[in-house]
Amino acid sequence: MQDVTVLPHGVSKGNFLKAITEFREIVGPEYVKTDDEHIIQYTKIMVPDDEAKHTPSGILAPASVEEIQRILAVCNKYKVPVWTISTGRNLGYGSAAPATRGQMVLDLRRMNKIIEVDAELCYALVEPGVTYKQLYDYIHERNLPLWLSMPLPSAIAGPVGNTLDRGVGYTPYGEHFLFSCGMEVILANGELLRTGMGGIPNSNTWQVFKWGYGPYLDGIFTQSNFGIVTKMGFWLMPKPPVYKPFGVQFDNEADIVKIIDTIRPLRIANVIPSPVWVSHGLWDVAVMNKRADVYGKPGRMPDDVAEALIRKQGIGIWNVFTALMGTEEQVAVNWKMVEGAFKALGGKILVEEDVGDDPVFQYRKSMFSGTPTLREFGMYNWRGGGGSQWFAPVAQARGSETLKQMKMCKQTLDEYGIDYTAVFIVGWRDMHHVVDLLYDRTDPEEMRKAHDCYAKLLRQFAAEGYGIYRTSIAFMDEVADTFGPVKKDVNRRIKRALDPNGILSPGKSGIHI
Ligand SMILES: Cc1cc2nc3c(=O)[nH]c(=O)nc-3n(C[C@H](O)[C@H](O)[C@H](O)COP(=O)(O)OP(=O)(O)OC[C@H]3O[C@@H](n4cnc5c(N)ncnc54)[C@H](O)[C@@H]3O)c2cc1C
Structure with a gap:
């Protein structure tokens, strides 16, 4: 025993x-x-x-x-x-x-079968243990003209877990739950439920039509504990004939307002088909450096110090990255609009023809075409000690929201001595404002500060009407409280019915x- x-x-x-x-x-x-x-x-x-x-x-x-x-x-x-x-x-x-x-x-993890990849209808059906890398290799070995969308820990993570926690990737299919289609779920009493069209015996439409009949149930099995998902279908993107990734650098922190206000209409109209990544330069500095090598003091790194460091690295205070794709003609037309819009703002536009094999550009090019990489893990050398807690409030995709949220973040980060390493990811009408609270997990005082900092950010943001898109095992009850007692009670009633x-x-x- x-x-x-x-x-x-x-x-x-x-x-x-x-x-x-x-x-x-x-x-x-x-x-x-x-x-x-x-x-x-x-x-x-x-x-x-x-x-x-x-x-x-x-x-x-x-x-x-x-x-x-x-x-x-x-x-x-x-x-x-x-x-x-x-x-x-x-x-x-x-x-x-x-x-x-x-x-x-x-x-x-042992349940890792790729059950089906249909290259005509462009979908996959997989078991939970399948990794993005495994699926990527499967597609490439067979030379299928398909793209995956994956989160940054691409190679080691997988589509089922990521989608069930409502994670995101960076191709036009980056809102992963939106592009899932059909689940097989084991309920607590052992019954097997197939959602959507999966309830019809011998259905061949399970992975092509999401809604099925009656209430749409897939959502209740995400970010929840109502069932165990054992198969999940999701749509794959046809590989585009032309792919044009590009970056734009901006040199002032206040530029974020016009950046987001410029991106929003282009994104909502799908002129830019992919999510748009807008990282603060300190994020990129943190990926490439150890903090102790560039700044020896405790406390949140002051803005002027951060800005000097960012400029020294030759990157923007804000770094936009995204991609256009389609036929040559489509990309040419859309590029004209996008280039014109960013030029009018005074941003420095980076395209592959100019930057060549610059490693940062190449890395983001991979990320935006669903190719596995692990570069962003460099972040964890910044502080050392392996501590990370994502604070990820959702915002409207409006310039004015960025300044407001950034100011609120920085005030609280100041109190706890944590740097502002952050990115705004523009989805369609929304942004995920993702702040990585980096700290040394081997130092109990730093861990306490990171914990209290998150708790305070959460309270402050909720008081201003902001919720977060996902949280960690350390704050699940607190975050549930921010969404109100009725939501909590409905969740509890479903839980009691399905898993007494x-x-x-x-x-x-x-x-x-
Ligand atoms: C540097 C870095 C960058 C990151 N970037 C991103 C990013 O760009 N986008 C992003 O989304 N995330 C990102 N993450 C967070 C995270 O690593 C990924 O979301 C990752 O995909 C989640 O792990 P997983 O896929 O192994 O899911 P899992 O850990 O397997 O699952 C996640 C959760 O889903 C639930 N779950 C899992 N499987 C089932 C099941 N079969 N049935 C029912 N419930 C289940 C569980 O609650 C589980 O905790 C990042 C993390 C790091 C460190």
């Missing part, structure tokens, strides 16, 4: 050991772990919270739908909760660790029974 370090809440040791024995019979002993050595790999978090609050009771790695159904029968019998991960790279949001201590992590024993990912998105 293996060691037991952490018991699930309210479960006796005797019952837990019985559950473990039954889990082993289902998946085989090598796929059930409760010892420290294995648990520790699932407890490594970047977010500012005590690991002890998120330590799992063990790990379960099933290989099939049928094994999960049998696991859930055992979970219901002994009230042992499972925290589902697909590829488990939710970095800066909790990685693979559960929202609350004492859950079995249900690691679906509360065995699926308790605490996810602040949802408890």
Whole structure:
């Protein structure tokens, strides 16, 4: 019998050991772990919270739908909760660790079949353990004229987990949940639900028509704990004949207002088909440098110091990046409009013909065409110590919002001595204002400050009417509170109806029974 370090809440040791024995019979002993050595790999978090609050009771790695159904029968019998991960790279949001201590992590990495890629209708159907890299290789080995959209940790993360947490990528299909089509979900009682057209036996439209009949259910299985998704379909983009990535640099912080007001109409009209990345220069400086090498003092880096550093690196105070695509004629027409608009603002336009193989340009070119890279991880050398918590409020895509949100952020970051490393990502009508709170996780005082800083930002932004698009295991209850008691109560009522024993990912998105 293996060691037991952490018991699930309210479960006796005797019952837990019985559950473990039954889990082993289902998946085989090598796929059930409760010892420290294995648990520790699932407890490594970047977010500012005590690991002890998120330590799992063990790990379960099933290989099939049928094994999960049998696991859930055992979970219901002994009230042992499972925290589902697909590829488990939710970095800066909790990685693979559960929202609350004492859950079995249900690691679906072994379920990694690419079930179907249809190059005519341009869709894929995959299992949860499939990574973006795996799918990318599959498409390229077969020379299929298709593009993927992926988040920055592309190579190591996967479409099912990313989409279920409502993550984003950088091609025109970058709003990933919008482009998902059809899910297979195991409910807490073991029933298998296929959403959309998947309920019709032998349907061949599951991956081409999202809505099915009656209430559209897919949304309730994202950022939630109402089911375990075991298959997900999503649309792939046809590879465009012409791809024209470009950047524009701006030299003043206040330029952000006109930048966003210029992008908005071009983006809403789809003249620019992709999301638009507008990073503050300090973000790019942080990716390329260690803070201690360029600035030795504690406290938030003052704006004048940051601006001098940014200029020294030859980048903009704001760095726009996005891409046009289509036929040669389409790109030419749209480029005329886009180039004209950015020239009128006085930005420095960067196109491949001029910058050649500049590594930053080439990296962003890959990112905007769905090619796996991991360059952005350079961020974690800035402070060192592996601490990161994303603060990501949503804003209207209006210039005036940027200055307001930036000012609010900087005031609070000043209090806690954290740098403003941030990017505005313009979706369509919205922006995700993504601020990476970078801190040294090995220093308890820095961790406390990062934690309190996030909590204060959250309260302040909510008081001004702003919500965030996603959060980490450290703040799920607090964020749920910002969306109001009725939303919370509806979530709880759905949870009680679908999972009366509360065995699926308790605490996810602040949802408890
Ligand atoms: C430098 C850096 C850059 C980043 N950039 C981006 C970015 O551009 N865009 C972005 O979106 N994110 C980004 N991230 C955050 C994160 O790493 C990615 O979103 C990543 O894709 C999430 O991990 P995953 O795909 O392995 O999902 P997982 O960790 O497997 O899943 C995420 C969550 O979804 C739920 N879930 C997963 N699988 C299931 C299932 N089968 N059934 C039910 N619920 C499930 C769970 O609650 C889980 O915690 C970045 C992180 C870093 C460190």
